[in-house]
Amino acid sequence: MSGQEVRRRRVFYIPGYDPIHPRRYRELYRKEGAAQAAISGYDIALSPKAGGGPYGWHVTSTQDGARVQSDIEVLVWSDIVRDSMSTSIPATYLQLLRTAWEYIASGALRRLMRLRKGPVIAALYPVGALLLQLLLALLAGWAVLKMMALLAPWIGVVATLLGAVAGAAVAVLILRWFKAKDGKLFAYYLMHDYAYSAQHKGANPPELEARMAQFGQIIAAALREDVDEVLVVGHSSGAHLAVSILADLARAGPLPAQGPQLAFLSLGHVVPMVSFLRGAWRLRADLADLSMRPEIAWIDVTAPGDGCAFALCDPVAVSGVAPEGKLWPLVFSAQFTRSLSPARWAELRWRFFRLHFQYLCAFDQPLDYDYFRITAGPLTLRSRYAGRPPSASRIELPASKFTSTAP
Numbered sequence: 001m002s003g004q005e006v007r008r009r010r011v012f013y014i015p016g017y018d019p020i021h022p023r024r025y026r027e028l029y030r031k032e033g034a035a036q037a038a039i040s041g042y043d044i045a046l047s048p049k050a051g052g053g054p055y056g057w058h059v060t061s062t063q064d065g066a067r068v069q070s071d072i073e074v075l076v077w078s079d080i081v082r083d084s085m086s087t088s089i090p091a092t093y094l095q096l097l098r099t100a101w102e103y104i105a106s107g108a109l110r111r112l113m114r115l116r117k118g119p120v121i122a123a124l125y126p127v128g129a130l131l132l133q134l135l136l137a138l139l140a141g142w143a144v145l146k147m148m149a150l151l152a153p154w155i156g157v158v159a160t161l162l163g164a165v166a167g168a169a170v171a172v173l174i175l176r177w178f179k180a181k182d183g184k185l186f187a188y189y190l191m192h193d194y195a196y197s198a199q200h201k202g203a204n205p206p207e208l209e210a211r212m213a214q215f216g217q218i219i220a221a222a223l224r225e226d227v228d229e230v231l232v233v234g235h236s237s238g239a240h241l242a243v244s245i246l247a248d249l250a251r252a253g254p255l256p257a258q259g260p261q262l263a264f265l266s267l268g269h270v271v272p273m274v275s276f277l278r279g280a281w282r283l284r285a286d287l288a289d290l291s292m293r294p295e296i297a298w299i300d301v302t303a304p305g306d307g308c309a310f311a312l313c314d315p316v317a318v319s320g321v322a323p324e325g326k327l328w329p330l331v332f333s334a335q336f337t338r339s340l341s342p343a344r345w346a347e348l349r350w351r352f353f354r355l356h357f358q359y360l361c362a363f364d365q366p367l368d369y370d371y372f373r374i375t376a377g378p379l380t381l382r383s384r385y386a387g388r389p390p391s392a393s394r395i396e397l398p399a400s401k402f403t404s405t406a407p
Contacts, residue, residue: 006229012073036370092191099191216249231263243290284400303335306358308353
């Protein structure tokens with residue numbers, strides 16, 4: 001890791017299923033980048049992005065004596081996420097039934113459990129939480145009905161009618177209260193997340209396919225610019241979107257011979273939640289294709305401490321589509337329990353959703369994974385991890401029942 005390969009870089013960050021404005025990611029980068037720079041002894045500064053295009057920011061960093069300019073942009077699909085979440089309470093419970101049926105009846109849930117129990121438990125959480133909320137609402141409504149029934153000897157059938165109306169009203173109010181508190185409970189949010197993939201049995205909805213095509217055009221345009229590296233970062237469910245976008249880009253034609261290097265960093269992926277579904281033939285084909293592209297360096301980073309990701313699961317191999325001679329991805333762990341001090345790990349250990357974003361944050365005992373060196377440092381992603389062995393504990397078990405790559 002010597003010398004300077006990158007002076008200018010374009011970074012495209014593809015978030016997961018997130019309805020929040022992308023400024024959240026800018027502020028996270030600003031705060032955590034400053035913290036990591038102070039720990040690791042380099043300089044990093046943010047400034048407003050110049051020009052149009054996707055939402056983003058400019059980064060200037062001096063690392064190991066080398067000055068690097070990076071333009072980081074968020075490829076936004078939060079509007080699609082918000083539209084998919086704008087459903088009523090009854091519609092959400094219908095989503096619950098359809099989603100649970102898809103994963104259970106297809107055998108996907110059982111096979112996912114063979115890989116990692118953490119993300120499967122995370123997937124089951126909204127089902128259990130929503131059913132518990134419904135049970136509590138029904139019990140409260142039933143209690144009101146019973147109390148009103150005590151008045152029946154005096155006011156007769158009117159008490160029963162009033163009790164039914166009051167009980168139903170109480171049940172509805174309780175369900176609405178739970179939904180209003182979902183910013184802390186995440187039951188509705190996670191239910192919408194899993195339902196979004198399951199509603200088309202793993203295929204991308206038309207509006208998402210159209211947006212992904214736009215993202216591909218933006219990345220293709222960056223490859224014609226005077227930069228040294230174009231880096232695509234896919235986080236959580238954004239990782240499997242990036243797989244398909246880059247596979248489409250590679251199939252469209254050869255990359256510019258004298259252009260920037262193209263690299264892909266997948267973080268905290270949940271690929272099996274989609275690729276194990278019966279209709280995810282497009283994703284499975286893209287996984288197989290991208291894994292054989294020597295021109296695109298693909299590094300996959302997860303951590304067993306992240307209970308929301310399929311940690312150390314090779315997304316190509318576990319989906320059952322690994323071709324002979326597979327080149328990518330290089331799978332290794334961010335090692336939360338070693339790269340975070342004992343005190344910091346104790347602070348974060350039970351904050352599951354926060355840990356799912358730790359890949360984008362500072363480590364107070366950094367090892368060889370540093371998001372801010374990758375996105376603002378002087379080495380390409382390919383060179384930074386050239387010769388780095390994969391994690392010995394990675395999982396390559398082909399566990400999916402569905403392995404078709406064509407409809």
